[in-house]
Structures are given as C-alpha cells and as structure tokens.
Amino acid sequence: MASPKKKLQGLVAATITPMTEHGEINFSVIGQYVDYLVEKQGVKNVFVNGTTGEGLSLSISERRQVAEEWVTKGRNKLDQVVIHVGALSLKESQELAKHAAEIGADGIAVIAPFFLKPRNKDDLTEFLKEVAATAPGLPLYYYHIPSLTGVKIRAEELLDGIQEKVPTFRGLKFSDTDLLDFGQCVDQHRQRHFALLFGVDEQLLSALVMGATGAVGSSVFRDSSTLWSNWVLECRRPKPS
C-alpha cells in the first residue's frame, strides 16, 4: 500500500527535460540539475515528465529513461521524485506507473486522457483507479489541468469519495485559475489531509492564503522567488502546539 508517512508538501519543481542540440535527451546534466535544485534553490521535491518536462511529447521509452535518471541521481539528495505517468492510452499509463514503482519513485501523477475524454467524474475515477492498481505501493496525485486536457470536471467534485475508490489517492496538483474550485477543495477536504498542490505560479500567493499545502511549478524556482515561496510556505506550516 502507498506510504501514508511521506506527505508531499512545500515546493515541488516541475523539471524540464534537458535535450542536446540533436534532439536527444541530455541525461548527463540531470545530476547537476539535482544539485542545483537542492543546493541553490533549497528544493528537494521534483515532478518529472509533466508539462514543463514535455512528458507527453516524449516516447514511452524516453519517459522511462528520464524517470530512472531522476530517481538514480536524486537518491539520498531529493526527498520525493514524483513521476507523471498520464497518457492517452490506459495501458501506457499503467506501464509507466508500474515502471515508476519498480525504479523506486516516491509517487505518480496522472492527467485525464485528453482525446477521448472521460465524460464525467465516474469515468475519470475509473481511469485513475486502473492506473493506481498497477502501482499499489505509490501515492497517486491527480494532475488537474483543464486548459490543456479539456477535461473540465471540477476538482472538488472528483475529490468527493475518491479515496474509497482509489485507496492510494493522496491529493492533486491543481493547475487551473478557478480559485472557487480550489477553495472548495481546501474547505471540504482539509480533514482528509490530501496534498493540495497549486500549479499556476502567477496565482500562488492567493492559493497559499487559501490553504494550498504546496506548489508544483516552473517559474517559482528562480533565485529570490524560490526563497520567498519557501518562506511563505514555512510561515504557513502548522506549528506543533
């Protein structure tokens, strides 16, 4: 079963996939990338093969290799390596999820399939359940990004009752500007201790005020903005009484 111990929180870097000038993945710099994030930015969680990493534009074989490299190079340096395994095909998502578990990743994230789309919450839940079943030891996060997937099922609606159907479900990466939906996720699901990670950097401050437990982003990891965001998150972390 998925570990309940390691909650994914704070800043999570959505990593780019480094390429050579010939369009091949430049694996040789991923080790330096890990060091840069940890030593210069103070960020110890990564989100690999997502939007910033152009995961959907990579082949399955490339996605597997990139995931492996981050897990290997991040060992004993990073806290959590979350691999995005979303795909148009359920079988590909399952293959990537199983692979993430085999290589020792700390979690998986899944977008909704976006060509033949889930029509409603039940369809989407079923898809997530089938992916989750192939990696029963890994926490699963739903990656809500309706502007790119076209799947507009409200996150708050999805969260309602999901853990009963997908036991490894641990939260979501909310990449939408609908702060009403986000606020309802926070208000109605706070007690379930889901990770509610915000993904639109431009609105991060608002989301933190509303109760985001962390952020997955690309632009928050530049110099002073990272330090600033870390500071805000630290201030908002509940203090032991």
Ligand SMILES: CC(=O)N[C@@H]([C@@H](O)[C@H](O)[C@H](O)CO)[C@@H](O)CC(=O)C(=O)O
């Ligand atoms: C659509 C997109 O790329 N969103 C970025 C944001 O960090 C985004 O770059 C930022 O808000 C600037 O617009 C992240 O949420 C993406 C992300 O976490 C990912 O790579 O999966």
